[in-house]
Amino acid sequence: MPTAKVxxxxxxxxxxxxxxxxxxxxxxxxxxxxxxxxTAILTFVYIFILITVWVSxxxxxxxxxxxxxxxxxxxTYGQMFAMxxxxxxxxxxxxxxILFLSGSIGFGxxxxxxxxxxxxxxPIFRNIFLFPYxxxxxxxxxxxxxxxxxxxxxxxxxxxxxxxKWLTSIGAAPFKPGWTTDPSVLFSINEALGHVFPEAxxxxxxxxxxxxxxxxxxxxCWQLTGFAMSMYIAGLxxxxxxxxxxxxxxxxxxxxxxxxxxxxxxxxxTVSTAIILGHxxxxxxxxxxxxTGTGPGFATDVPGIFVFDQTFKATRYNLGAAAxxxxxxxxxxxxxxxxxxxxxxx
Amino acid sequence: xxxxxxxxxxxxxxxxxxLSTMWHLPTQLxxxxxxxxxxxxxxxxxxxxxxxIPATVFSxxxxxxxxxxxxxxxxxxxxxxxxxxxxxxxxxxxxxxxxLIQFLEQIKLYGTVWGLVLVHVIYGLPICSxxxxxxxANxxxxxxxxxxxxxxxxxxxxWLxxxxxxxxxxxxxxxxxxxxxxxxxxxxxxxxxxxxxxPVTVALNNLSGSFSVDxxxxxxxxxxVALPTALIYILLGRFFVRGLLSGSVKG
Numbered sequence: 001m002p003t004a005k006v007x008x009x010x011x012x013x014x015x016x017x018x019x020x021x022x023x024x025x026x027x028x029x030x031x032x033x034x035x036x037x038x039t040a041i042l043t044f045v046y047i048f049i050l051i052t053v054w055v056s057x058x059x060x061x062x063x064x065x066x067x068x069x070x071x072x073x074x075x076t077y078g079q080m081f082a083m084x085x086x087x088x089x090x091x092x093x094x095x096x097x098i099l100f101l102s103g104s105i106g107f108g109x110x111x112x113x114x115x116x117x118x119x120x121x122x123p124i125f126r127n128i129f130l131f132p133y134x135x136x137x138x139x140x141x142x143x144x145x146x147x148x149x150x151x152x153x154x155x156x157x158x159x160x161x162x163x164x165k166w167l168t169s170i171g172a173a174p175f176k177p178g179w180t181t182d183p184s185v186l187f188s189i190n191e192a193l194g195h196v197f198p199e200a201x202x203x204x205x206x207x208x209x210x211x212x213x214x215x216x217x218x219x220x221c222w223q224l225t226g227f228a229m230s231m232y233i234a235g236l237x238x239x240x241x242x243x244x245x246x247x248x249x250x251x252x253x254x255x256x257x258x259x260x261x262x263x264x265x266x267x268x269x270t271v272s273t274a275i276i277l278g279h280x281x282x283x284x285x286x287x288x289x290x291x292t293g294t295g296p297g298f299a300t301d302v303p304g305i306f307v308f309d310q311t312f313k314a315t316r317y318n319l320g321a322a323a324x325x326x327x328x329x330x331x332x333x334x335x336x337x338x339x340x341x342x343x344x345x346x
Numbered sequence: 347x348x349x350x351x352x353x354x355x356x357x358x359x360x361x362x363x364x365l366s367t368m369w370h371l372p373t374q375l376x377x378x379x380x381x382x383x384x385x386x387x388x389x390x391x392x393x394x395x396x397x398x399i400p401a402t403v404f405s406x407x408x409x410x411x412x413x414x415x416x417x418x419x420x421x422x423x424x425x426x427x428x429x430x431x432x433x434x435x436x437x438x439x440x441x442x443x444x445x446l447i448q449f450l451e452q453i454k455l456y457g458t459v460w461g462l463v464l465v466h467v468i469y470g471l472p473i474c475s476x477x478x479x480x481x482x483a484n485x486x487x488x489x490x491x492x493x494x495x496x497x498x499x500x501x502x503x504x505w506l507x508x509x510x511x512x513x514x515x516x517x518x519x520x521x522x523x524x525x526x527x528x529x530x531x532x533x534x535x536x537x538x539x540x541x542x543x544x545p546v547t548v549a550l551n552n553l554s555g556s557f558s559v560d561x562x563x564x565x566x567x568x569x570x571v572a573l574p575t576a577l578i579y580i581l582l583g584r585f586f587v588r589g590l591l592s593g594s595v596k597g
Contacts, residue, residue, distance in 0.1 A: 029500040030419035037412050037471050038427055044468050045434040048442035048449075055444055127583055134579035136529030138547045139572045142564060283438040286531040290551050307440040312536065317444060324440040335436045339429060 049328065056321035076318045085301060086323070093302045093330075096213055096220075097281040101274055103221040108228025108273070109266075113258070115229075116236050126233065130226035137223070141290025144219035213300055216288055220281070228273050235269035236262070275338045279331050303327045387567055389542060390549035393459060394528055397545055401463045402523045405470040406516055412471065413478020413515075414504050418490050428479070435472035439532055450537065462537050462545075466527045473526075474519050481515040482508065521582055525575045546571050 056076055080086050111129055132140065239262055247257045285304030292300045303323050311320030416428050446465065447456060455461030485508070493503040534545040541552065550571050553564055 027421070030415045030421055030424075033500070034412060034415050034424075034427065037408055037475070038431065040468050041431055041434050041471060044446070045437060045442065046430070048445040049437070051445035052441050052443075127580075130583075131576070131579060134525055134575045135572050136531065136547050136575070138529075138531050138551050139568045142550065142568050279436050283440075285440070286547075289531070304438070304440060307443075308532075308536075311440075311444065320440075321444055324438060324443070327438045328441040331436060331438055335433065339433060339436075 049325075052321045053325055056318055056325050058318055060317045076322045080319055080322050080326075086303075086306065089301050089303045089306050089323075092213060092300060093282060093284070096217060096284065096302065097278055099213070099217045100220050100224075100281045101277055103217060104225045104228045104277055105270065105273055107221065107225045108230075109232050109270075111225065111229040112232030112236055115233060126229070129229055132223040133226050135223065137286035138290045140219055140223050141287045144215060144222070145291045216291055216300055219291060220284070220287055223287070224277060224280070228277065231269050231273045232266065235266050239265050272338070275334055278334050282330050282334065283327065384566075384570060386553060387546055387549055387570055390544055390546040391570070393538075393544060394546040396459050397462055397466070398524055398527045401466040401470065401527045402520055404463070404467045405474045405523045406519045408467065408471055409474025409478045409519055410509075410512060410516065411504070412475035413480075414482050414508055415500075416475065416479045417482035417485075418487065418503075418508075419500060428475075431472050432476055433472075434469070435476065439469070443532075443536055447536065457538060457540060459538070462533060465533050465537060466523075466530070469533075470523050470526065474523060477519050477522065478512070478515055481512065481518075485511060517582065521578055524578065528575055 057074070111125075115126060243261055243265075244257050247261045248254075252260065283304055284302055285308065288300055288302055289305055289308070303326065307320045307323045307327070309320075310316045310323065314320075412431075416424060450456035450461045450465075455464060489507055490503055493507050498506065528545075529547060530545070531547045531551065534548045535551075538544045538548070541549065544552075550564075550567050553567050
């Protein structure tokens with residue numbers, strides 16, 4: 001059988017599409033236009049970070065600038081990690097992050113679900129809950145500081161509601177927490193840790209939940225639950241109704257529709273929200289600064305404030321720089337995987 | 347709820363303010379607190395405006411240009427560049443404070459409002475570019491193709507085709523940046539050490555820390571500081587939400 005010869009037909013497209021010249025405007029303009037912004041970012045972000053790393057390793061610990069490296073070069077970090085205040089900072093930022101994330105994501109999800117079920121009148125409530133996001137952390141900090149003042153504030157509310165009267169009548173102590181002035185730490189796990197790491201016994205601060213952090217967590221949740229709620233509302237909107245209908249037809253109860261269909265589909269939203277809120281909480285500074293400062297016994301100190309204090313008040317620049325680099329590493333741990341996944345997809 | 351506390355306390359007279367009466371409505375409405383707060387915060391309000399408006403305008407412009415390029419004119423390596431850019435949005439600003447201050451001192455912009463504007467524009471580049479880029483990505487590429495066939499180059503396409511379409515995005519970015527810059531505290535307090543030129547967030551914090559000031563003034567001050575962003579939120583709320591979401595949820 002004669003084989004048909006397939007001629008390789010290559011139409012000359014240059015008549016239809018002008019051949020892009022190597023140096024045409026279209027090829028160099030885009031990178032050129034981006035050049036200023038990228039240089040700015042390159043400098044102001046990356047080069048500055050490198051400079052800060054250098055500072056953290058240098059001898060610059062007083063007002064007089066000294067760029068020489070310390071000997072051993074990691075001495076500042078060693079110093080820092082030996083400070084009880086730094087231990088408190090790390091504990092606080094972790095505790096804060098965990099509580100804050102659970103609170104804001106939990107409530108955000110709940111609120112979004114309520115709105116989804118039309119349990120609350122739709123647009124108005126969404127706007128009310130999102131409103132605090134528009135405020136400065138300073139404003140929030142100040143207002144909540146006032147509310148949580150242990151002399152009165154919320155405690156007065158408890159009085160007014162008759163809770164304390166009832167408590168004293170049954171012989172219990174009245175419920176008047178010291179809130180931000182209370183240096184005690186709940187659920188201290190130093191003992192437990194001591195069984196695992198013998199060195200843990202020498203940690204001078206309690207590893208638990210400082211009571212003083214709770215008002216801060218409440219304030220932060222108040223401010224950012226609306227954000228979580230918005231993310232969930234958007235996420236819920238992408239759950240196709242047909243899917244829910246199909247589940248119902250298959251005999252699922254409303255509750256099952258939610259737990260087996262909707263929630264798994266919301267998982268990416270939860271991850272995104274957790275990462276964004278997580279990185280905010282690791283960096284937190286304004287809110288705590290305005291609300292409590294460092295707190296009794298460093299109960300509310302966080303690395304953000306530590307950097308500020310060391311750099312601007314104590315002029316121990318290398319210590320401040322070291323702390324900020326640790327902050328950066330913590331944030332990067334959270335953000336880089338997220339960015340990697342998201343930008344790969346695009 | 348705290349908003350209630352803030353507004354109500356601000357309206358109370360000085361004598362009536364004490365922590366024990368916090369939850370009660372003011373027995374006598376008094377604007378005294380607000381007047382005092384206004385008097386003290388007034389110059390700083392001007393600083394904040396002087397800072398926020400240029401910063402927002404420039405951020406939007408650069409963000410739009412960058413977003414346009416990243417969305418429509420991809421070249422080899424542009425995705426990596428974009429990733430580097432966006433990472434800049436997440437860094438803790440504490441980690442670049444020290445070199446930043448030195449740099450500003452070198453170019454004689456330390457302690458000036460324009461220095462702070464520059465800072466906000468640069469560090470706002472990532473988020474603004476991100477929002478614009480997501481926005482432009484949703485505009486069909488065919489439009490760019492059509493413009494190119496009509497003979498328009500990179501710049502002309504932007505100017506004549508993209509910009510008019512981008513107005514909603516400008517509103518979103520404008521609102522978002524305005525809120526961020528207005529509410530900022532860290533850069534304000536570290537770059538402007540002179541209380542006279544500090545933005546209003548820093549001034550408010552100082553106000554609340556000083557012992558000679560009554561709480562009703564502080565609360566009134568908080569209300570005043572919160573007002574611009576609150577107003578923007580109330581009037582243009584849906585753009586706000588769009589800004590939030592387009593910056594965070596991808597795809």
